[in-house]
Structures are given as C-alpha cells and as structure tokens.
Amino acid sequence: MGSRPGLSCSVTLNTSLTPEQRARFQDVDQINHLLDSAKTVAMVGLSSDRQKASFFVAGYLRDEGYRVVPVNPKADTILGEKAYPDVTSIPFPVDVVDIFRPPQDVDEIVNQVIARKEKGIDSPAIWMQLRIINLPAAERARAAGLTVIVDKCVKMEHGRYRGGLHFAGMNTEIISARKRKR
C-alpha cells in the first residue's frame, strides 16, 4: 500500500524498543522498501512443525511470492525447499536473513552473514523477529553496512503495508491521504 515517496507516519505499537532504537532498527520506509525488493528470504530456525509461528510465516511469505530458504540443522526439507544447517552453507545469494532463534544465537548468525558479505557472496538484510532482540549484534551488523530490522514480524509487516493486516481489524498506524498504489 505504501504510497511513494515514503510514508511519514510513525509506527510505535508492539515493540519494546525505545524511540531512538526504533529510528535505527524499525524504519518504516526501509521495511517497506525491503518487502518490495527482496525475493529470497532465508529463515533461520524455521520449524517443520506446521503449528509453529515460523511455519505460518514461511507459508505466508511463499504465497506472497518470496522464495523461502529453510535454515535448520534438524530438517532435510521444509515446505518442499531444501534446508541448510546454517547460513554459511547456503550456496546462493539471499536478500533477507530472517531470524527465529533466541537472542543468544543471533551473534553467530550475524558473524556468518558478515562473512558472506566480506566474501562477496551477498549482502542480505538481517531481520530479527518479534521479541528477538540482540542490540549489540544489530549494531555490529549495521556497522558492517547491513540493513537491520529488530523486534518485528516479517509477516505482520508485510500485512501492514499490503493491506491484509488492516482487513483483520488491526491498527496498522498507517495514515495517508494519497491513493494506494496498484
């Protein structure tokens, strides 16, 4: 839905980040741009249990046209896609590394992403899901030149900017008098 150029509303609900941290790690335009441009999303910690939140998110992203790459050392395939044991093992470039692991596991994931960037494989955005907050790792990734989103659900954000969340009666906090883009 985001009408160009950029939205000017602030999105403040459902996060434990401070306003300064939100400005760094939850930029409305950056999220919207990422959702527009990304094609391949590696999901670290994607579960093969169909009732887990990560499985819901993966199915949703796939329906919305993204390629989902499972990263899970305990699975061979999830949702018909080959799973990799860690980020380093993915043999092709990805656009987003979406993290569904506890905060203490985020440091190592960020290390692997930065190493990929240094080797020139890719330069994916790092996305820490809702309540997965590791700010030192986020700062490190940012200093290495990566886009970083923290404490947001990628499905909810996609729903926020594409209208789906609105149809469920939720408060998207989007205020705009401009026509929606087609």
Next chain:
Amino acid sequence: MSDRPAPRKFGFETRMVHAGHVPDANTGARAVPIYQTTSYVFDSPDYAAQLFELKQYGNIYTRISNPTTAVFEERIASLEGATGALAVSSGMAAQFISLMTLLSPGDEVVASSHLYGGTVTQLKQTFQKLSVKVTLVDPHDFAAWERAITPKTRALYGETIGNPRGSIFDLEKFAGLAGAHKIPLFIDNTFATPYLCRPIEWGATIVLHSATKFIGGHGNAIAGVILDSGNFDFSRFPSIAAPSPSYHNLRFFDTFGHYGFLMKARAETVRDVGACVSPMNSFLLLQGLETLSLRMERHVGTARQIARYLSEHEQVAWVAYAGLPSHPDHALAQKYLPKGPGAVFSFGLKGEGAQVREDGKRFIESLHLFSHLANVGDVRSLVIHPASTTHQQLTDEELAACGVGPEMIRLSVGLENVEDLIWDLDQAFHALSRSIRA
C-alpha cells in the same frame, strides 16, 4: 529515503478522520465506500484454503470481516491506542464475545457493582448458565475486590464512568490489582469515549464500547467494539493459548502474539456466535467518529452547565455528576477525565416515595426538548425516569438497593443550544410546582 520528513505521530483529530482509510487504487474514493456484500471471490482454490486456515489475511464472509467494517475497526483502535479492534452487532455482544473468548466453565470474574443494568443481567444470569460465576463489588471498596479474587478469577471488569451514580473507576489502581494477579482488566469505555479517556494508557487490557452511544453519536445504529491493548501475556490462558481443535490445533497466542486474542475472538467466537455488525452500520459509525472530538467537547461543556444549574435548583435534592466538586469521585474524574466526565448523569427531585415517583413522571411529561426514551449518547438530549420505566416493577426498597431511587431522573445531554435546554428544564420544574400547589 532521506528527503522525507521525520516520522510523525499524528494527533487524535487527524486520526479521527484518516486512520484506517487509505483511498483505494482503483477508484480513489475519498469517503469510505460501503461494501454491502456478504462474501468475497477467492483468488484461487489454494488461496481459499490458506484463508480458511488463517494463514493468509483476507476476506471470506462478512460475518467474519468486511472492508467497510475494517476501516471502522482500525479507526477506533487508533483512537483508543489499541493493537486492533473487532466490531460486533451491539455493546452487549461486545461484552459477551470478549468474555466468551477468554472464559471456560468454572471460571470467575470480579466486576464493579456500578454497571449498566443490562450488563449486570448478562453477567449474573446469562453467564451463570454457562457456569461462570461473577461477583459484583463496590468500586470504592478496594479491599473487597482483593477478597473477591480467587485462584479461579480470570478477569476484572468495570466501567470508566459507572451507572447509575456517575462513579469514576480508579483505572490505574485496578490495573495494578489485575497485573498483580496476572489477569486482564476489562473496561467498558462507552460513556467516556477515547476522546475523554483512553483506559489502555492506564493499564487496561480489553476495552469495550457500546458504539451505539457517543461513537455513532446520532442514535441511528446499534453496534459494539472489542479492543485489545496488545500488552497482555495470554500464555497462561488455555482459552487463548491452547491448541484450537477448529483450526488444526492452531495456538492463537503463539502464532499471532499480540493479535492472538482478537484473532481468536473474530475467527472463532464471532464466527460461531454470529453477532456481526452490518457494513451500513459501520459506515454510520465512521460518520460519527469523524466528529467525535467536536461533539464530545460540546456534550461535556453543556452537561457541566446543566449540572451546575441543577445543583443550584431548589427543587433538586442531589446531582450525581463527577464534574461537580460535590461528587465523591471528583478527584478521580479530574485525574482520568480532565476534559470532563461525559454527558450522562442523574439527579434527584426533592420528595419521597409514591409522591416523588409521580413527580418524576410529571416532570418528564412536561419536557419539550428532552426526548423520553431508553438510550444515551445521541446528538439530541434524552431523559428517562428509571422508577417509572426500566425499573418500574421494583418496590421502593428494591430500587434503593440498586441505587435507583424513585426521585432519580437520568439525562443524556445533547448538542442543542444550552439556554434552550435550561429553559426546558426550568419550565418543567415550574409545571411541577404548579401541580404540587394545585
């Protein structure tokens, strides 16, 4: 990205006319279109399946969601500072659906005894049939609330501005009590509206409205709303957190997080109970919301003048308006409702027993501008004499027990010229004194 202004938190009045509605790509219609449709064509069979499994957001059937209603829902959520909203067919339905979503047989609720009479009946009688026990407690007796809470208590319940004496619920204190017991606080904010008070800012979890009243504001549509703060941890509540047999064991709180309660209320309770709002009514409620701040300012301004006029009148025994310094909850009103404690209040005629009951009837018969009916929160001023209408079967003793004396008259102050309203009351008092002399 660098040439745009810093993100802005838009003010209440801006959100009142914009929140929830971005003009659509095809028509650009500026007013909110009325989607008067029962159902929606699916993109594909696979997509339909995803919708039914709640894996995709989207519309299936207007009993569950509707694009006009969604605008109303998002707008009221924005105004209350809620994470989302669910609009339903009436205020009573909002209460029933929100509590049904949370409770299981054997659970208990502790509620304020200063509630709308219809709510008391629903809580005490209908919920009792469902094996839910509701204990009503005086909102001024905090120790009694602490005593009433048991390990089975699943929620606390109150009204921002209570019936029938305009008492003010101490939101922050009760939110603290609910928090200490890890249970949600439900607040009916009907009489205040989000313009005068936003209970979520004081710690409420679930906010309810009879949108029939000031939100619609024009006395033309019945509807209700359920809002969730999004701040409550429902993981201890099996009704929200346990696997749902009707959705392949979906765990709503796990999967939808801060949207879990409302998703469950919509996709299960409203789906099964069926108390949905009509798209036309959602449109009327939106028309109401767009002028909410303007109307409420006038409603409370006029109410304050009328309350003052009545409090100085020699034929008036008492006035129960928390905006007056004489009201026991005046300090609470200043804390929670600094713009004014609403526009619905009651007063008592001087006199006793059968005589004052008759006087009440005669007073209402003499009015020309106040409409005699059973509603509140209309642009028109309304009046009712509970002892001869809603409570007419009760004896004087029974009336006293529920705080409704035979001398009580309730007003809902509308948007007419204030001098005209005072003129109307004045001539009714004159008619009364003439008939008493006669």
